[in-house]
Structures are given as C-alpha cells and as structure tokens.
Amino acid sequence: MIIEIGHFSTIVALVLSVFGMASAALALKTRNPDWARSGRMAITLIFVLLGVGMLSLVYAFIIRDFSVLYVANNSNSKLPFFYTVAAVWGGHEGSLLLWVFILSVFSTLAVWLHWRTQPTIMPYLIAVESAIIFGFLCLIVFLSSPFERLLPVPLDGKDLNPLLQDPAMVMHPPMLYMGYVGFSIPFSFAMAALFSGRLGEEWIKVTQRWSMFAWMCLTTGILLGGYWAYYELGWGGYWGWDPVENASFMPWLVGTAYLHSVLVQEKRKMFKVWNLFLIIVTFSLSLIGTFLVRSGVLTSVHSFATDPERGLYILIFVGTVIGIAFGALILRSNKLKSQVEMDSLVSRESIFLFNNLFFLVAAATVFLGTLYPLILETLQDAKVTVGPPYYNAVFMPIALGLLFLMGIGPYIPWRKASVASLKKSFSTPLLAGAVIVVLLFVTGIHNLYALAGGYVVTFAGMAIVLDFGKISQLYAQRNGSNIFQGGLAAFTANQRRYASMLTHIGVLVLVVGIIASTVYQTEKVVSMRVGDEFAIGDYRMKLAKIHEVAGGNWNAQEGVFQVFKGEDLITELRPQKRIYSATQTPTTESAIYATKMGHVFLTMPEVSEDGVAVARGVLNPLVLWVWGGGVIMGLGVILNILRPRKKEE
Amino acid sequence: MGTKNKKIAIIVSILLVAGSLGYLAFGNFGENIVYFVTPSEVKAFTAEAYSKKVRVGGMVVKGSLKTQPEPVGLTFELTDGASTIPVAFQGIPPDLFKEGQGAVVEGQWRDGRTFHSTMIMAKHSEDYMPMELKQAGVELPKKDFMKTLSP
Numbered sequence: 074m075i076i077e078i079g080h081f082s083t084i085v086a087l088v089l090s091v092f093g094m095a096s097a098a099l100a101l102k103t104r105n106p107d108w109a110r111s112g113r114m115a116i117t118l119i120f121v122l123l124g125v126g127m128l129s130l131v132y133a134f135i136i137r138d139f140s141v142l143y144v145a146n147n148s149n150s151k152l153p154f155f156y157t158v159a160a161v162w163g164g165h166e167g168s169l170l171l172w173v174f175i176l177s178v179f180s181t182l183a184v185w186l187h188w189r190t191q192p193t194i195m196p197y198l199i200a201v202e203s204a205i206i207f208g209f210l211c212l213i214v215f216l217s218s219p220f221e222r223l224l225p226v227p228l229d230g231k232d233l234n235p236l237l238q239d240p241a242m243v244m245h246p247p248m249l250y251m252g253y254v255g256f257s258i259p260f261s262f263a264m265a266a267l268f269s270g271r272l273g274e275e276w277i278k279v280t281q282r283w284s285m286f287a288w289m290c291l292t293t294g295i296l297l298g299g300y301w302a303y304y305e306l307g308w309g310g311y312w313g314w315d316p317v318e319n320a321s322f323m324p325w326l327v328g329t330a331y332l333h334s335v336l337v338q339e340k341r342k343m344f345k346v347w348n349l350f351l352i353i354v355t356f357s358l359s360l361i362g363t364f365l366v367r368s369g370v371l372t373s374v375h376s377f378a379t380d381p382e383r384g385l386y387i388l389i390f391v392g393t394v395i396g397i398a399f400g401a402l403i404l405r406s407n408k409l410k411s412q413v414e415m416d417s418l419v420s421r422e423s424i425f426l427f428n429n430l431f432f433l434v435a436a437a438t439v440f441l442g443t444l445y446p447l448i449l450e451t452l453q454d455a456k457v458t459v460g461p462p463y464y465n466a467v468f469m470p471i472a473l474g475l476l477f478l479m480g481i482g483p484y485i486p487w488r489k490a491s492v493a494s495l496k497k498s499f500s501t502p503l504l505a506g507a508v509i510v511v512l513l514f515v516t517g518i519h520n521l522y523a524l525a526g527g528y529v530v531t532f533a534g535m536a537i538v539l540d541f542g543k544i545s546q547l548y549a550q551r552n553g554s555n556i557f558q559g560g561l562a563a564f565t566a567n568q569r570r571y572a573s574m575l576t577h578i579g580v581l582v583l584v585v586g587i588i589a590s591t592v593y594q595t596e597k598v599v600s601m602r603v604g605d606e607f608a609i610g611d612y613r614m615k616l617a618k619i620h621e622v623a624g625g626n627w628n629a630q631e632g633v634f635q636v637f638k639g640e641d642l643i644t645e646l647r648p649q650k651r652i653y654s655a656t657q658t659p660t661t662e663s664a665i666y667a668t669k670m671g672h673v674f675l676t677m678p679e680v681s682e683d684g685v686a687v688a689r690g691v692l693n694p695l696v697l698w699v700w701g702g703g704v705i706m707g708l709g710v711i712l713n714i715l716r717p718r719k720k721e722e
Numbered sequence: 723m724g725t726k727n728k729k730i731a732i733i734v735s736i737l738l739v740a741g742s743l744g745y746l747a748f749g750n751f752g753e754n755i756v757y758f759v760t761p762s763e764v765k766a767f768t769a770e771a772y773s774k775k776v777r778v779g780g781m782v783v784k785g786s787l788k789t790q791p792e793p794v795g796l797t798f799e800l801t802d803g804a805s806t807i808p809v810a811f812q813g814i815p816p817d818l819f820k821e822g823q824g825a826v827v828e829g830q831w832r833d834g835r836t837f838h839s840t841m842i843m844a845k846h847s848e849d850y851m852p853m854e855l856k857q858a859g860v861e862l863p864k865k866d867f868m869k870t871l872s873p
Binding site: 145214374414415416418422426429430431434435436437441442445455456458460462463466467470471549596599658659660661678679681685687688 | 728729731732735736739740743744746747748750751754755756757774775777787789790791792793814818844
C-alpha cells in the first residue's frame with residue numbers, strides 16, 4: 074500500500090510539472106504575478122511529492138517488501154540495514170528517482186532564494202526546471218519505475234551487488250547527482266537570460282555560488298568513486314578511464330572551464346557567448362553522463378535492443394534539451410557581441426582563454442574515447458575499446474600545461490602585462506621550480522613526468538605562496554600585528570580570491586599524489602603457503618595463518634599477514650576473500666597500512682583448497698595526497714561560497 | 723605593433739596551441755583502438771596481425787584451467803563453439819573468472835599458436851547488472867595501466 078502512495082505521488086508530481094510549465098508560460102504572457110506564484114507552488118509541491126515517493130521506496134526497502142520488483146532485485150533479507158537504505162540508489166530506477174528528487178530540492182531552493190531579487194527571471198526559471206523535471210518523470214513513470222510490483226512474490230531478494238555494499242558507495246551517487254543537478258541551476262538562469270534577452274553579467278553573478286557548489290559536489294563524487302575503486306576492486310589503483318568514470322569526468326572538465334571563464338565576463342565583459350556555450354555543454358554532459366551510466370548503453374549498443382524505448386527516449390530527451398538550448402543561443406547571438414577586444418596575448422584574459430582551450434580539448438578527448446566505440450558499433454557492428462594508454466598519453470601534457478597556467482593566471486594583470494611586472498611576479502617561482510627539479514634529480518627521481526610535474530607544481534605553488542606572503546605582510550604592517558594575523562586579515566578581506574587559491578593548493582597536492590602513486594607504484598604478485606614470506610620495497614610480508622571469518626551476509630577466508638620492516642614487526646594486515654551468501658559472489662577485500670608517505674596495500678585474491686594463497690602487495694607512495702588534496706579543494710570552495718557578500722554582488 | 727598585427731598574432735597563437743593540442747589528442751587515436759574478436763577470427767589471423775593487441779571473447783573450456791605458481795598465472799582454453807584457442811595468462815584473474823563461464827581476454831596471438839594475455843575480464847552472471855562498475859557486465863581486473871605512463 075505504501076509503495077502505491079509513493080507511485081501515485083510521483084505521477085501527481087509529473088502532472089504538476091506540466092502545470093509548472095504552463096503557469097510559467099501564462100505568467101510571461103499575462104504579466105500576472107499570480108501565475109508565477111502558482112508556478113512556484115507547483116515546484117514546491119513537486120519537491121514534497123517526490124519526497125513522499127523517495128520515502129515510500131526507502132520504507133519498502135526497510136520492511137524488505139520483496140513484492141516490489143526493484144526491492145527484490147537490489148536487496149535481500151540478510152542485507153545490513155545501512156546498505157538496505159543505500160540500496161534505494163543501487164540500481165537504475167532508484168537512481169533516476171534520486172536524481173529527480175535532488176533536482177526538485179534544488180529547484181525549490183532556487184525559486185524561494187531568488188524570488189525577491191530576480192522577479193523577471195523567475196517564470197523562465199520555473200519553466201526550465203519544470204521541463205527538466207517533466208522529462209525525467211516521464212522516463213521514471215512510463216519506462217523505468219521503481220514502484221513496480223512483482224508477482225508471484227519471491228521468498229527473498231537477489232541482493233545488492235556485494236561490491237556496492239560499501240560506505241563510499243553509499244555517498245558516491247548522491248554526491249555525483251548533486252553535482253550534475255547543481256549545474257541545472259546556472260543552466261536555467263542562462264536559459265532565462267537567453268529567452269528574456271537580459272544578457273548582462275547578472276545571471277553569472279547570481280549563479281556563481283550555485284556553480285561552485287555543484288562543482289564541489291561533482292568533485293567529491295568523483296573522488297569518492299575513485300576511493301571506492303581503490304580499496305574495493307583490489308587492483309591498487311583508483312582511476313581506470315572506464316566509460317563510467319569518464320561519464321562523470323566530462324561534465325567536470327567543462328564545468329571547471331566554465332568556472333574560470335565566467336570570471337572574464339565578470340571583470341571584462343568578454344566571453345559572453347562562450348560562457349553560455351560552456352554552461353549548456355556542462356549541463357548537457359551531466360545529462361549524457363547520467364544516461365550513459367543509467368541506460369545500460371555503455372554495456373553495448375545492443376542493450377538498446379533489450380530496452381529500445383528507454384534508449385530511444387533518452388536520446389530524444391537529451392537531443393531536445395541540447396537543441397532548444399543551442400537554438401536559443403544561436404538566435405540571440407547577434408545581441409551577444411562583446412564590446413571589448415583582447416588587448417594582448419600577455420594578459421590574464423588570454424591565460425583564461427588557453428585554460429579553456431586545454432580543458433575543452435581534454436573533455437573532447439574523453440568524449441571521443443568514450444563514445445567512439447558506441448558509434449562504431451552502431452555503424453559497423455565492430456566492437457572496439459579505447460584503452461587507458463590513450464588517455465594517459467593525452468592527459469599528462471594537458472595537466473602539466475594547466476598547472477603552469479595556474480601559476481600564471483592569478484598573478485598576471487588584466488589587459489596587458491608589462492615585462493617588468495612579469496619579471497617581478499614570476500622570476501622567483503620559475504627559479505624555485507628549477508631548484509626543485511635539481512633536488513629531485515639528485516635524490517634519484519629520474520622519471521620525466523615526475524620531474525616535469527615537480528617543476529610546474531613548485532612553480533604554481535610558489536606563485537601562490539609569494540603573493541599571499543606579500544599581501545599578509547602588508548596587512549601585518551598596516552595593523553601592527555604579526556604575519557599570521559596579517560595573513561588572516563588578508564584572507565578575510567579578499568576571501569573569494571584566497572579561497573580560490575586554497576582550492577588551487579588542493580589541486581597541487583592532488584597532482585603530487587597522482588604522479589607519485591602512478592609513476593612510483595610497485596607491485597608484487599606471489600603464490601605462498603602459511604609460513605612463507607615475500608619482500609616488497611622495505612617491507613617483508615609473512616603469511617602467519619589463514620582462517621575463516623563470517624560477517625552478517627558473507628563468509629570469508631582471511632589471511633593474517635605480519636608486516637616487517639627490517640626486523641621489526643610493524644603491523645598485521647588481514648585481507649579477505651569473501652563469498653556473499655545470497656548470490657555466492659566472491660569479492661576480494663583489501664587491507665591497507667598507511668605509512669607516513671603512502672600505503673602498503675595488500676589483497677589475497679585466491680586461496681586454493683590445498684592452502685596455497687595468491688597475494689598481491691602494492692606500495693603506493695603518497696596516494697593519500699590524492700584525497701587529501703580533494704579535501705583541501707573542497708574546503709577552498711566552501712570558504713568561497715561562504716564569503717561575506719559584497720555590495721557589488 | 724599595430725592593432726591589426728596584434729590581432730593576427732593573437733589569432734595565430736591560439737590556432738597554434740589549439741592545433742598542437744588537437745594533434746596530441748587525436749593524432750594517435752587510431753593506434754589506441756582495441757578490437758573485439760572471436761576465437762575463430764583469431765585462428766584466421768595472418769602473420770601481420772600477430773603483434774596486434776586484441777580482445778577475445780568466449781567461454782572458458784571446462785577442465786582446461788591450470789594454474790602456475792611462478793610467475794603467478796594460468797593457462798586455459800577459450801572457445802566460441804566453432805574454434806578453440808589456448809590462452810596463457812600472467813597475473814591474477816578477476817573474482818568471477820571460472821571454468822564454463824564467459825570471459826574476455828586481452829593480449830596478442832603472438833606466435834600464431836598461443837594467445838598471450840595480461841588481462842582477463844569475467845562476465846557477470848545475468849542477474850547482476852553491475853552499476854558503477856564495468857562496461858559489458860564485465861569485471862575488469864585493472865592492470866597497472868598506469869605504468870604505461872612511464873616514458
């Protein structure tokens with residue numbers, strides 16, 4: 074009964090989304106604010122109704138109601154409670170419902186928050202958000218409903234995929250979707266600007282915090298996914314250029330380009346068309362990303378054949394969104410001439426331009442590699458894949474170039490930089506980079522990427538430190554305080570700038586982690602019996618015993634490995650080979666020992682009947698910097714969003 | 723420099739950077755495409771295809787699986803019903819790799835006799851549509867592809 078209430082609520086929400094579009098249209102036509110208000114009400118009610126829908130599904134999972142098809146497919150009587158709730162977004166149908174629910178939350182927030190300050194824009198915003206909600210709800214209600222019943226009722230469910238029974242996996246989809254959906258707000262405002270012809274800088278200023286928030290959620294979501302892959306898949310890495318990973322990476326790349334290019338329009342009134350283009354592409358890629366992963370098309374184009382309606386619907390929906398958005402952009406393009414021209418190549422504008430070029434080429438690379446196999450399969454029926462070496466070869470130079478630009482951009486003047494100012498700002502960072510490269514080389518680091526990475530990271534980091542140090546000193550002198558208080562005063566007085574710099578520092582930390590753990594990862598795979606040992610790096614791993622352990626819904630063979638450094642026993646690692654009882658699926662659980670400089674990562678992928686175990690040891694230097702950098706990036710964005718409002722905003 | 727010259731300089735440098743980035747991204751694309759083939763197609767390979775990296779999909783023949791301790795690996799036979807090829811694999815197969823089930827192997831038909839593979843993907847049973855996981859309902863044991871970075 075409860076699930077029917079949820080089902081019905083979702084259908085009513087679908088009807089209301091049509092009403093939302095209609096009342097927005099009437100508000101624009103009649104100029105009667107009552108229509109806009111009823112549109113706002115519709116959006117708010119959609120949020121309430123979809124909340125009911127979500128809750129009813131959660132309830133069905135909690136009471137283990139296997140008469141609901143979706144619950145039967147993604148849960149089991151032995152599934153722990155925590156994962157029972159998370160299983161709500163463990164499959165396609167529930168994920169789509171979560172997506173549209175988050176969308177309704179954000180839409181509601183946006184209409185209420187900006188109601189007083191943006192009255193003319195509101196009907197457009199309501200129209201666009203209702204339309205996107207409508208598109209998603211049609212898909213959910215007609216083609217992939219999580220509320221379907223199953224007859225006859227099975228005794229037990231098929232269980233949630235064991236690999237998804239993991240804390241990081243619980244948070245990863247909601248975070249990712251908050252990122253995808255968050256970009257729908259700046260997208261809607263951009264559309265409103267296009268439709269209404271109010272093409273100034275206002276839409277960018279209003280949505281700046283939204284974009285930041287969306288970007289932060291997307292970044293967090295991607296990094297959580299990497300973290301999960303790292304310790305759950307047991308291969309010792311965190312990024313495999315998998316189509317599923319790429320699907321979330323594309324909107325991130327273009328979204329990052331957008332966050333930077335809007336600054337140019339804010340300060341110099343340039344890049345108008347370009348910014349609209351970028352936000353349209355970012356949101357389109359968010360939709361494409363959702364659908365690539367959620368339609369099953371990545372499996373193979375032939376999976377469209379198993380579910381042609383869903384695939385076709387998705388194509389039509391994304392095509393419509395892109396078509397309308399670009400159509401509006403083309404129709405308005407004559408009004409979007411910027412009055413300002415670029416003065417010089419040696420200027421902040423041009424650095425931003427190149428930054429955007431790099432990001433777009435990166436996104437195009439991922440797009441090509443991800444979609445080319447699908448296109449080829451459709452046209453020629455040949456199945457191909459594009460391997461990681463391709464992406465790695467392209468991304469390394471692009472990343473290094475971007476980091477170099479990161480060191481220049483914030484410290485080069487707008488319009489035109491003089492030679493003297495360039496010397497003043499950049500001679501020390503350039504030199505510092507060289508010093509570090511020599512130091513790295515002397516300490517035995519000869520890998521080209523590591524050295525180049527060391528150079529650009531030092532260059533960019535030094536530029537940030539120098540600039541902030543100088544400003545802090547000025548503030549300290551002025552207030553007669555010490556340098557730390559000066560730094561604090563400098564930060565709060567220019568919070569937007571320095572919060573961004575903090576995010577940049579996070580990026581540098583992340584890059585150091587990626588380079589170190591990529592280039593200097595060592596791996597060893599051995600078969601051993603109890604009592605044997607193997608050496609990896611400075612460590613010796615001794616297999617002390619193998620015994621059986623049991624969890625709530627799994628049994629495992631657990632290897633107890635003693636880890637020695639020299640003669641000292643430093644820790645015990647206990648990797649497991651689990652069998653989940655409901656599905657009889659094996660998983661390999663890694664055991665990780667964190668050292669000061671990285672990870673000792675151990676898995677035991679195989680245990681044979683006669684007591685021979687296969688062990689895989691991996692040393693990942695500085696791998697924790699990857700996620701540490703992510704945390705710093707997030708902190709920077711939070712401080713950026715929470716900055717005090719200035720008058721011009 | 724006049725404004726006109728400046729404009730030309732700006733446009734030329736943008737085109738140069740865009741061009742080199744484009745070349746970087748798309749110049750080697752063709753070499754990085756790996757084709758999926760069947761055991762029958764592998765059998766029909768001519769000598770020039772021996773060195774090409776391909777992916778072969780098929781069923782692991784029951785009773786053909788043998789493990790080797792040093793270096794850790796296994797040998798087995800892969801069939802598509804029409805033809806069967808022997809496979810020598812180095813490394814650790816994924817959790818779901820079993821005899822009598824589907825698998826995809828990546829490698830080369832190096833000597834025209836044995837397929838040398840360094841990566842196996844096991845097909846999930848039909849009940850599982852792995853979600854954030856893999857393409858093709860396939861579990862990838864991710865090779866340390868990162869090593870491909872080192873010049």
